[in-house]
Amino acid sequence: MSKEKFKEYYQEDNVTGTYDAQRLGTEYRRKKRGIELNLFLELIDKHPEDKVLEIGCSSGFLTEQLGVVTAVDTSKEMLKIAKKKNPSAIVLEADMFKLPFDDNSFDKIITMRVWTHLNEDDLRLALKESKRVLKSGGILVFDAEEKNWLRRFIHFFYKKIFRITGYKIYPYSIKRMKEILNEEGFGWEICKFINHRIGRQIILRVTSI
Numbered sequence: 115m116s117k118e119k120f121k122e123y124y125q126e127d128n129v130t131g132t133y134d135a136q137r138l139g140t141e142y143r144r145k146k147r148g149i150e151l152n153l154f155l156e157l158i159d160k161h162p163e164d165k166v167l168e169i170g171c172s173s174g175f176l177t178e179q180l181g182v183v184t185a186v187d188t189s190k191e192m193l194k195i196a197k198k199k200n201p202s203a204i205v206l207e208a209d210m211f212k213l214p215f216d217d218n219s220f221d222k223i224i225t226m227r228v229w230t231h232l233n234e235d236d237l238r239l240a241l242k243e244s245k246r247v248l249k250s251g252g253i254l255v256f257d258a259e260e261k262n263w264l265r266r267f268i269h270f271f272y273k274k275i276f277r278i279t280g281y282k283i284y285p286y287s288i289k290r291m292k293e294i295l296n297e298e299g300f301g302w303e304i305c306k307f308i309n310h311r312i313g314r315q316i317i318l319r320v321t322s323i
């Protein structure tokens with residue numbers, strides 16, 4: 115149910131129409147987005163021969179930088195914006211839990227600020243489906259929010275003060291994330307952190323084994 119609500123939230127007109135303005139609306143957010151973008155691009159390390167899939171491309175903030183790429187999302191309106199930003203991308207309306215691709219289709223998968231909205235059951239489903247379409251030894255880059263007590267305590271007020279919108283975030287401890295990835299058949303490779311006002315965003319590069 116949670117994954118359905120997540121999908122529906124990003125199909126609402128007021129969310130689609132204001133997404134870029136929200137995410138890049140202040141100097142702090144622009145700076146953080148820039149740092150995040152550079153880390154994602156560094157970890158995906160895209161070569162011209164790589165077949166890359168982006169999951170949950172939304173309005174194309176990352177898609178724009180990826181050159182030739184297959185980008186999926188469940189929001190038609192977001193996909194239109196992404197295609198305008200990167201005309202060489204193949205953009206498709208598709209569900210990350212049921213991807214319309216054969217097994218072993220991609221060398222690399224990248225997904226930014228998407229799985230951070232998944233509870234553990236849904237995260238495991240997304241990992242399984244990505245593993246299916248990823249070649250053995252393929253690379254997966256994604257982010258998560260680190261669990262910490264301060265975050266849990268002040269998150270409610272923080273959202274109100276800084277007028278943060280967006281769907282609920284599910285934080286994970288590093289230990290738990292390692293266990294989940296291990297159980298779902300991924301090897302831990304690189305982990306980078308971005309400090310923000312109430313915690314840390316974790317950017318992970320893992321390998322399908």
Ligand SMILES: C[S@@+](CC[C@H](N)C(=O)[O-])C[C@H]1O[C@@H](n2cnc3c(N)ncnc32)[C@H](O)[C@@H]1O
Nearest residue numbers: 121124170171172175187188189209210226227
């Ligand atoms: C927070 S936005 C993130 C976007 C983008 N990657 C970025 O960093 O700006 C989450 C995106 O995930 C998409 N989404 C939600 N459920 C999905 C699903 N089941 N399959 C594919 N995309 C989905 C939403 O439509 C939305 O565009």
